[in-house]
Amino acid sequence: MTNSSTRSGFIERCKKYGLREDSTLDDVKSLRKNSARQFHPDVQFASAKKTANDKLAAINADCDYLIAYLEEEGLQQKQLRKEAAQKEQQRKAQEAARQEQVRKEAEQKEKLRKEQEAVRQKQQREAQEAARQEQVRKEAEQERLRQEKQRQKEAEEKEKVGVEALRQELLRTQQELVRVEAILKEQSKVKNELLSKEATLKTQLRATEKAPLTLAEYKAQLVAIPAGKFLRGSSGSNRSEDEKPQKEIYLSDYRIGRTPVTVGMYQEYCKATGKAMPTAPSWGWFSDHPMVNVSWDDAKTYADWAGLLLPTEAQWEKAARGTDGRAYPWGDSLDSGKCVNATNSNKQTAPVGKYPAGASPYGVLDMAGNVREWCGDWWADSYSGSAQTDPSGPSTGTNRILRGGSWYYFSAGNFRCAYRYKYTPDYRGSSNGFRLSSPGLR
Template identity: 30%
Template sequence: MTNRPQQDPLGIIGTIIAEKYRIDGLIGEGGFSVVYRAEHLIWQQPVAIKCFRILSQAPAERRDELLDGFIQEGRLLASLSSRTAAIVQARDIGKFTTPDGLWIPYMVLEWLEGKTLDQVLFEERIAGYKPREVHEALALLEPVASALEIAHSKNIAHRDIKPANIFIIGDPRGPSPFTKVLDFGIAKVMAEHAALATALAQTGKDISAFTPNYGAPEQFSRTHGATGPWTDVFAMALIMVEMLRGAPVLDGDDFVQLAVQCRDPNNRPTPRSFGVEVSPEVEAVFAKALAVAPADRYPSMGRFWAALYQAVFPEGAGWNMPSTTGIASGASLGVASGRGSMPSMGSITAQRAAAGTGMGAPPASGPSYGTPQSTGALAPASMTPASMAPGTTGPGSRGKGGVIAFAAVAALALLGGSFVAYKLFRKPPPPSEPAPAGSILAGPAPTSSVSAAATRPTECPSGMALVPGGKFYMGSDDPAFKLWQPAHQVSLDLFCIDLHEVTAGEYKECSDKGECKRPEASPNWPKTAGTTDAEHEKKRVAYAELCTFGKPGFENHPVNCVNWAMADRYCKWRDKRLPTEAEWEYAARGSDGRKFPWGDDEGAVGHMNAGGKEFTAWERAAGLKPSDQLYPQDDGFPATAPVGSFPKGKTRFGADDFVGNVWEWTADWFETYKPDEVINPKGAPAGDRKAMRGGGFNGGNILWLNPAFRFHQVPDATQPSIGFRCAKDL
C-alpha cells in the first residue's frame, strides 16, 4: 500500500462515489470506520459518509454474503431512524473500491452541526459550572430515551450508549435543544451474524467491544448474562449520574479497574453514593437501573424513564412511552415540583420553569445555536462564569459571552472498539486547544475547504422557534366539534415557526419594497348564512376600523385584512412559507395532547387575546349585535393586541399568540380528516377553502382556544380577525 497523508486514510478525497457523493474531506477515523464529509451532488447538501474499513479485511469469497448482512443491518438502522428524529438518519448504503483496491461498504448519514454530550460536559466541568438537576437531565435526554425505547420495543439494543454517542443540536442549557443517538452499533449488531463473526475472526478484532467507562457488568463478563436493552439502561443511568455529579462515574486507569467498579455489588454508582442529594424514590430508581444482575434492572429504557419520571414528578401525569410506528421526537411528560403542580409540558423550558431555575421564556430572537467558527475552536472567554448573563446556569446562556459552538458530524461516534481507542478519545480537547471544525475528535485539522464547509448553519433564523420533528395525534375525538374528528397519528419533520404573528410593520416593509400587495382599507368576506345584505355591509364597514395596516400605533399588531395569497407572498419574500395545518397544530401543542398551547388549564385573562367584555362593548358602540363572551373581564384590547402581549400563553416551543389575537392562514386546502396515520400531510391537492387555525380576538367559545380547533375560509377573504405567521424548512 502506498504511503498516504494521515488526512486521507482511504485515499478518496476529491473522488465521486456512486456518481453522486463527492468526498470533500476527512472528519475522523477509528478502529472500525472512517468518516468523510461529502456533498450530495444532486441535492447539493452535505452528508456524512461512514466507511466500514474493518470489512475490507474479510475474505473475498465471503464479501457478497457479508454485504447482504450489512444491507440488512443498514435497513434496520434506516427503519429505526425513520421512526424517530432522535436517531441519526440513514440516507443510503453501498460499496466502492479504493484506489488501493480495498473493498469498502459505506453508509450515508445525515450531516449535523452541534456538539456531543461528552464535549459539553467536559467544557462545563473545566469552566466550573454547576451540575444539572435531575429534571434538567431528564429534559435534555428525553429524545434519546424515547428513541431507545422504540429500538428496545423491537428487542434491539445500542450496546454503546455514552456521552460521545449523544449529539446535541442547539444550546445545551437553552430552552429547546434537541438530542440524537449516534452510532447505533451497526458493526456490533452485525457481529451477531455467525457468517460475519467467522469471516472477521482472522482480523483479531473484537467488533462487539464497548466503551468501558459506560459498560454494564455483562459486557465485562458474560457470566452476568447476555447484553440487551437492559445494557443500555445501565449506561444511561451512568450518564445521568455523571450529569448530576458533574464528573465521570466509572473512572479507572485500565480495563480491570473499571470492571471491578462496575461489578462491585457493595458499591453501586448511584447519585447518593457520590453525595448528590436526591429523594429516596429517585435513588431507588437508579439503584435498580444500576443493578449488577441484568434481571434486576428495568428491562427497557421506557420502563426506566417512566419510573424515573414518577420519582421526580410524583404529582405529574407521568411519562408516556413512544409508539413504535411513525416518527417520534420524544415522549410527553407530566411535571410537578415543590412549588406546585403544572400541566403536562414535555419541554426543557417547562422543566426548568417547574423547578424554578429562573430560565424563563426563550428570548424573542428564538433558539440560539451559536456561531460556528472556521477553526472549530471555542473562544476561551465564552467559557468563563463571568460571561454568563445573570440568572443563567451554564455556558449555553445568552449573555454577551455565550458559548460559540463548533460544527460536528453525528456519524463520528464510531470508535466503539478497543480500550486503546477509548483511552485516546475519552476526553475532548479543552477550549484552549482548537479541535478540527466538523469533528469531535482531537487530531490533525482537515483541509481549509472542509473547515469552511463545516460552518454551514442549521439554526432557525432570528425570530423563529425550532420545532423538532415528532409525532402526535392531530385533531380530537371530542364530539363537541365535528370538523376536528377523528384524532389521527401524524409524523412531521423538523421545521422552524415564527415566534409571533407577522406584524403590520413587517408587512409594510414588504409592501414598501413593491414585493407585497397593499391591503384594502375595508375588509371583504362572504356573507354568512342568515345574515341580510344590509347587516353584512354594516358589519364590513364597521370592521374596517379594526384593520391594522398603515395605522400609526399599530405597527406591532398582527397584520390582518390580508387574503391567503398575500400571506403566501409575504412568507416567500422572507424565504419562508406558510405552515401546513399539521405543522401549525404540532407547534401549538406538541406531542402530549394538551388542550391549550400552555397546558391543560383553561387559563383566562393573561393567556390570550380573545372575546372579553371589551370586544362586546366595541360591538355595541358600533351598532352591532354583541357576540358571546369567553370571559367577563376586560383584557385591554377591543381588537388585536401587540404580538407577545400575553406571555402566559406561550407554547412549549416559546411562540406567542397561537390562540387568540387573529386566526392564522395555513398552507393547506381544507379537507376532512381520515383515521389513517400520515407523514408530513399537506392537505387536499385542491379546493375552494383554505384551512385556518387559532381563533381570534372575537373568539367567544372556549373550543376556539383548543389547538385542535380548525376552520376554513375562501382564500380571497380579508377579515380583521385573520392574519398569519410563517414557517421554514431546515
C-alpha cells in the same frame, strides 16, 4: 334315433324268428345265413322254387329291418357314449377347476393367515417395545422425581441455613431504601423549584424579546420544531367531525415563526415591492401588532417574497400543542389571562407576544388568540384518508384553512389547538393574519 313304434317292430320280428330282444348284428346275420341255406331254391318244381324265394325274400327283408334298427341303435348308443364321455370330461374339468379354486382359496387363506400372523407379531413387538419404552420413561420419571426431591431437600436445608442472613440483608436494604427515599424527596423538591424557576425565566425572557418589525428579525426568531410524532385532531362526541379521526402522525423537522407576521414587517414588504397596504382596521395600524385584513392569496404572495412558506395545518397544530395532545398551548383548560381574547382585547389586536405565559411547549407565541392564521392547506371535511407522514391536505379545493382563534372570540372552543376554520382564499378580515415557516432546523 329309434322311436317306440320302431322298437316294437324290432321286438315283433325277433319273436317271429325266435331271437332275444337283446340280439346283436351277429345274431341277425346268423339268421340270414341259416335262412339262405334252408330256403335255397334248388327244387325242380317252379311253384316250390317260388315259395322258397318268397320266404327267403321276406326273411331278408326282416333281417334288413333288424340290421337297420341295430345299426341305428348302435349309432345312438355311440352318440350317447360320446355325450356321456363329453359330460364326464366336462365334469372332470369342472372338478379340476373346483379343486384349483379350492387350492387357490386355500393358498390365499394361508397367505392371509401368514400376513395376519406377521401383523400380529409386529403389533406384539411394537407393544413390547412401547411397554419397554414406557418402563424406561417411568424409571426416568422416578429418577427425575428423586433428584427433584433431593434438590428441594437441599434447597430447604440451604434456606434454613441462610434465612437469618436474608433477614439481616432485608433489614439493611429497608434502611437503605428509607435513606434513598429521603434523598429523592429532597431532590424532587429541588427539581420542582428549578422547573418553576426555569418557567419563570423563560417567561421573563420572552417578555424581553421585541416584536419582529422586519423580515430579518422574524427569520432570526424562527423556532425549531424537531422531527417526530404528535397527536393531531380530537376525539369524543362533543368534537366536530372535521377534527376527526384523532391520530398520531409524523412530521419532519421544520422551523416556524415565534409570532405572527407583524404590521411593521408587512409595511417593509409594501415599501420594497411598491404594493399598497390593505384597508386599515378600525383601530388603525400599529407596527408591533399582527398584520390583519390579508387574504390567503396576500399571505402566500408575501411568503414567496420572503423566501418562506405558509405552514401546513399539521405543522401549525404540532407547534401549538406539542406532542402530548393538550387542548391549549399551555394545558388542557382555557386561561383567558394567557391569550388575547374578547374579555381583554378592547375589540382590537394586541402587540404580538403580549402574553408569554401562553406560549406553546416549543415557546411559540400567540397560537391561541390575537389573530387567526392562514395555513397552506386546502380544506378537507375530515382527516380520513390523510397521509400519516408530513400531510399537506388535498391537492385542490374551494376553501383554505385558518387556525388559532382571535381577539374577537370568547368561547373556549375557538382557542383549542385542534379547532379549524375555513374561508375562500380571497377572504379578508380584521381577525385574520398569518405566520411563516421553513423546512429543516436551520
